[in-house]
Structures are given as C-alpha cells and as structure tokens.
Amino acid sequence: MTDHEAARALRQWREAAPDAVLLDGFHALKHALRFGADIRCAITSDKESVLALAAGLAEDMTGAFDDRVVEVPKEALRELVPKGHATQVAALATRRARVDNRQALDRRPRSAPIVVLDNPRNLGNVGAVVRLAAGFGVTGVVTTGDLDPWHTNAVRAGAGLHYATAVEHVDRDALPAGPLYALDPEGEDIRSVVLPDDALLAFGSERHGISPELRGRADRLLSLPMRPQVSSYNLATSVAMTLFHWGGPR
Ligand SMILES: C[S@@+](CC[C@H](N)C(=O)[O-])C[C@H]1O[C@@H](n2cnc3c(N)ncnc32)[C@H](O)[C@@H]1O
Structure with a gap:
C-alpha cells in the first residue's frame, strides 16, 4: 500500500458512506462483484490474506479483488467498520436502483x-x-x-x-x-x-x-x-x- 492510495481510499469511503450499502466481509464483496454491483470503495487491512482467500475460494474473482481492494491501516478499518468481519475486508456499493x-x-x-x-x-x-x-x-x-x-x-x-x-x-x-x-x-x-x-x-x-x-x-x-x-x-x-x-x- 502507498500512503497516497490509502489516504485516497479513506477519503472516498467517507464521501460514499452516507448513502452507500455496506458490504462487510469477503463473501459479501465477492457476491456483489459477481452480480454486477457498482463498488464505490473497497478496503482491507490485510490485502495478502484477502488475495489468498480469493485464490482458495473464488479464483474467478482474484483479479477483481486485486484491482479493487486497497490496503489501509488496521486502525482506520476499525474506525470505519467498528464491528468488522473476521476477513478484514469491507466495501461500499451503490444500492440497486x-x-x-x-x-x-x-x-x-x-x-x-x-x-x-x-x-x-x-x-x-x-x-x-x-x-x-x-x-x-x-x-x-x-x-x-x-x-x-x-x-x-x-x-x-x-x-x-x-x-x-x-x-x-x-x-x-x-x-x-x-x-x-x-x-x-x-x-x-x-x-x-x-x-x-x-x-x-x-x-x-x-x-x-x-x-x-x-x-x-x-x-x-x-x-x-x-x-x-x-x-x-x-x-x-x-x-x-x-x-x-x-x-x-x-
Ligand atoms: C414464524 S411464522 C409466524 C407464526 C405466527 N405466530 C402465526 O401465527 O402464524 C412466519 C411465517 O412462516 C410461514 N409458516 C410457518 N410455518 C408454516 C406452515 N407450517 N405452513 C405454512 N406456512 C408456514 C407463514 O407464512 C408464517 O406467517
């Protein structure tokens, strides 16, 4: 992660959060991606683990996870998603119209x-x-x-x-x-x-x-x-x- 990328992702998150749908955890994000959700921002505190999960459980989605998920500091993830999922990944998506x-x-x-x-x-x-x-x-x-x-x-x-x-x-x-x-x-x-x-x-x-x-x-x-x-x-x-x-x- 670069500090610049992480800071930009956190800014995007704060802007999107008020009217977005929270996708909490690996499976939620995986399904949303598979079924065409408009993902506004996706963050994790451990990208390596997320990619390992994708490789093991959803190989078709590894590229999408790599492209979309930005690593941010653990404390930042905890502040934005206090009761976060064990897989340490969360995303915000647009609600279906x-x-x-x-x-x-x-x-x-x-x-x-x-x-x-x-x-x-x-x-x-x-x-x-x-x-x-x-x-x-x-x-x-x-x-x-x-x-x-x-x-x-x-x-x-x-x-x-x-x-x-x-x-x-x-x-x-x-x-x-x-x-x-x-x-x-x-x-x-x-x-x-x-x-x-x-x-x-x-x-x-x-x-x-x-x-x-x-x-x-x-x-x-x-x-x-x-x-x-x-x-x-x-x-x-x-x-x-x-x-x-x-x-x-x-
Ligand atoms: C927990 S039940 C509702 C119980 C409620 N106290 C009642 O008086 O019907 C929730 C819903 O599940 C469905 N359901 C539960 N058991 C059913 C059964 N044996 N046959 C048909 N529908 C059932 C019904 O649509 C029901 O309204």
Missing part, C-alpha cells in the same frame, strides 16, 4: 416466482430469504411494512446477494401482478399444489403471521407439512421449503 428493481418485478411473462415478506420483523430472516432467493433464481423479494430490506443487517445476512435478485420494499396495494399464494399453517397442503412460475409467494411476519389484508386477497392459502402441536416454522425456513417445492433453478 428502485426503478430497475421495479422493472424486473413487473416484467411479464415471469419465469420464476416473487417472494413477498409481509411485514417481517427480523432483518436476519430478510437476509436469509434474499440468499435463498438468489440461490433459487427467483425474480425478486419484496417486503411490506416498516423495515428496509436493504438495511445493513439484512445485507450482512444476505451475504451480498441483494445484487443477485430484485429486492424492494412495496406497499401492500402495489404488489407486482400474479397469482397470490399465501403460506399459512391453516391452508391446504402444499404437496397437492403445483406452484406456477409467475406466483407471488407470500409469508407472514414472525409475530403475527400473514396479515388479514393479504390473507383476504390470496388466491390460495397453503400449508407446509407439520406435526400436530408444532405451531409454526421459522420464516426463512418456510421460504426454503416453499421454493424447494416450486422446483428451483432448471
């Missing part, structure tokens, strides 16, 4: 479902669902309610995969079009139903389940198989089972 996400969500015909999280309360669950959605190649994840699905804690739990699918907050009355399947323990057994590729798959909040509004609008209420006396599954686990039942990437 709402208009692009909305276009992706509204495009028809739709070849993979959209996951609707109805007023989720736990940002870790939101991130876990984004990661599932990216893996299954779904069209997007939309959330209703007051949480921002791009909150730092959701992006952290999503391992940078917010750039691999369309993640947006929407109002309940502005959901993308498509048949609405709401997941609820009182619904009909999902195993008897084929989920269409253009479905909206809606899941309720951790506390209160699916809202009366979405329940009332649902074309079908579906349940996941569960033994009597178990009340419900975790939200992200329910999404995983439902996407697996849909069929996943082909």
